[in-house]
Amino acid sequence: MSPKIIFMKISAALAFLTLLSFLNCEAWASTYDLPANGNDSVITEFDDSFSLTRAEHNETLLDVARRFNLGQTEIVRLNPDTDRWHIKKDEVIRLANRRILPDTPRDGITLNIAEYRMYYYPPAEKGKAPQVISYAHGIGRQDWKTPLGKTRIVRKVKDPAWHPPESIRREHAANGDPLPAVVPPGPHNPLGAYMMHLDIPGGYLIHGTDIDKIYGIGMQITHGCVRMYPEDIEALYQSVPVGTPVYIVKQPIKVGWLDDTLYIEAHPDLEGETMTQDQRYAAALTLIEKANGQMLPAFDRHALEAALTRLNGEPAPIFKRPYLNETTASQITIN
Known part of the structure; x- marks a missing residue:
């Protein structure tokens, strides 16, 4: 049996924490359906949710990482206040769920x-x-x-x-x-x-x-x-x-669409490399512009800055395409 987890929206998380647990130590690969829209590049195991698990016994954060196919760096970033070498029974651990595909051929x-x-x-x-x-x-x-x-x-x-x-x-x-x-x-x-x-x-x-x-x-x-x-x-x-x-x-910053929402995902520097915040911001703007047909949209700058500061690898929404009905679209075309 696969490890038992419950996946939930943030607003409902506290109400259901008592249901979170895992049942055994089998690892399981992270398998995702590719987006139906071939131009989209955000993949999600469980739609519109984040994932948590509750420790059933004392162990290390790295044991949990292996069970859920995460690496040490990734799970530590997701749980910065957790002692990686000692997780107490019933402690709640944050897991990865959503990712942006790298900008490479899907082959x-x-x-x-x-x-x-x-x-x-x-x-x-x-x-x-x-x-x-x-x-x-x-x-x-x-x-x-x-x-x-x-x-x-x-x-x-x-x-x-x-x-x-x-x-x-x-x-x-x-x-x-x-x-x-x-x-x-x-x-x-x-x-x-x-x-x-x-x-x-x-x-x-x-x-x-x-x-x-x-x-x-x-x-x-x-x-x-x-x-x-x-x-x-x-x-x-x-x-x-x-x-x-x-x-x-080597793509520490990735940008991609899911339906009509644009996301950004940012990771910290590798050892021996240093990118300033200004360099990250400039790189992000270039990727955002590329993803939006070489046009820079009116994106959420606060959300972008937060993602480039946290560097925790979690995709963050920064822009949503406005809904255009046929009348509005024709007016934009004429003007």
Whole structure:
């Protein structure tokens, strides 16, 4: 049985908190129907609501993150006043629900490293709405950056052995943690049970993780590869064939429509990068203008400034298209 949650509008939240709970520890992928309007890019698991869960026993915030397919950085941002290492029984935890799709082709895999998030567009099934599946993942550290650009999966390996590059072996030796020339398959293999090679010089991979580094998912922690939860990499490995396109982008600010409402989603800087508030604002204006047909609408500037200040990754509405009846539209056209 999936974890039991209740999804509600903010105005009704307090009245129903006693109903919130989860029942087990199974992780479940975030699967969304793509918007019916192909020009829209805001996806929602549960319409017009946000989601909460109540801890059934003492655990860590990161245990909840894994169960609901969130990374560490994301769930900490959503619960800034919560002790990530100790959640008390019955404590209420905020979860992610709505997202804006990255500005990439809706084909294959997109990795938006700015949000530690993957978007996989499976082939459409006859008679079913097109979907996108989203996974949390880890990315390269400040000194081992994950490269950007379009690539593809060129090889898949189950139960891989790890041959640490000499540069990584030197780093570990300098830290008093020498590595062997080969790490065999098993629970302590940093590649996990599945890996997929990308067509990028230097040996970049999408792979799983060892049992000691589960909590690093959703953080800037790898040597440049993309690291996923064990259950997620297994599902992805079984779903995508060799040759699948992969788009690696860095989009800390995203803008998109849902029906007639324009949303903005903003994420904080990666380690080693600094964007001023003025730079964020200028970047946001450019994206808003692009989303609105190269015209800047009369958007809610206070809502925009709040989103660019919070940087919590939650899409915020900033503009709603006015309703135009046929008479009004014809008057605008004539004038």
